[in-house]
Amino acid sequence: xxxxxxxxxxxxxxxxxxxxxxxxxxxxxxxxxPAGTTAAPADRAVDVTLTxxxxxxxxxxxxxxxxxxxxxxxxxxxxxxxxxxxGQCGACTVHVDGRRVLSCxxxxxxxxxxxxxxxxxLADGGRLHPVQQAFVDCDGFQCGFCTPGQIMSAxxxxxxGHTGSDHEIREYMSGNICRCGAYPNIVAAVRAVAG
Numbered sequence: 001x002x003x004x005x006x007x008x009x010x011x012x013x014x015x016x017x018x019x020x021x022x023x024x025x026x027x028x029x030x031x032x033x034p035a036g037t038t039a040a041p042a043d044r045a046v047d048v049t050l051t052x053x054x055x056x057x058x059x060x061x062x063x064x065x066x067x068x069x070x071x072x073x074x075x076x077x078x079x080x081x082x083x084x085x086x087g088q089c090g091a092c093t094v095h096v097d098g099r100r101v102l103s104c105x106x107x108x109x110x111x112x113x114x115x116x117x118x119x120x121x122l123a124d125g126g127r128l129h130p131v132q133q134a135f136v137d138c139d140g141f142q143c144g145f146c147t148p149g150q151i152m153s154a155x156x157x158x159x160x161g162h163t164g165s166d167h168e169i170r171e172y173m174s175g176n177i178c179r180c181g182a183y184p185n186i187v188a189a190v191r192a193v194a195g
Contacts, residue, residue: 048112052077053121061108068092068103071118079119079148083177090176093149093156094118100156102175119148122155131155134189142180150176154190163194 046063049056052075059074068085071077071094080103083091087105094103095117122129131154134140141147153176157163162172169190170183178186 046109046112048109050108050111050114050116052116053118059108063107063109065108066104067094067096067101067106067108067111067116070108071103071116077118077120081145081148083146083149088177089146089149090153091146091149093152093176095152095156098156098159100153117152119152122151129155130193131158131189134192135186138185138189138192140182140185140189142178142182146176146178146180150178150186154186154193157190158193163190166191169194 044063045060048059048061048070050059050070051057052071057075059070061070061074068080068082071080072082080094081091082104083089085092085104087102090102092103093100095101095115096106096111097114098117123132128136129151131151135147135151135154140150150173153173157169157172160172162168166187169187173186173190
């Protein structure tokens, strides 16, 4: 039997395999919406107010947009990096109300009304945050891609008080991956600030 006839064979109830597959594809397309659309309909957009680095920002957003994409694409704060976009690398770490979060896994609408601090807002004017300065002094970076997330995580770690030993620092920084392997210098930077 040739392939066309096999595809047209009835699979039960008078429905052919080809008809079943075509119907499934049409149904999946209808469920996904019109081709090329990714934004929510205007009636699904939500008003979000964030205080980012001390400045209030009011936005109308698709409720599915992440905090990471809002920071980078809508607010132009590109210091927060998009690494894996799955919450596995830590490059997107920011602070929400003083606690570290992975912005790629956080919906912007879920933090409406809260304080968000990015790497751009960590310094005090022209003076680096102590963790930023320690990363410079201890050479806690190589390529620099992961550095903003590493610094944001380290700043929270110091505030949380999880700096009792190198082992504890490594454990609480384990959600932040450095592909260059600057871990000894990162630990040294955290220890310098904590000690």
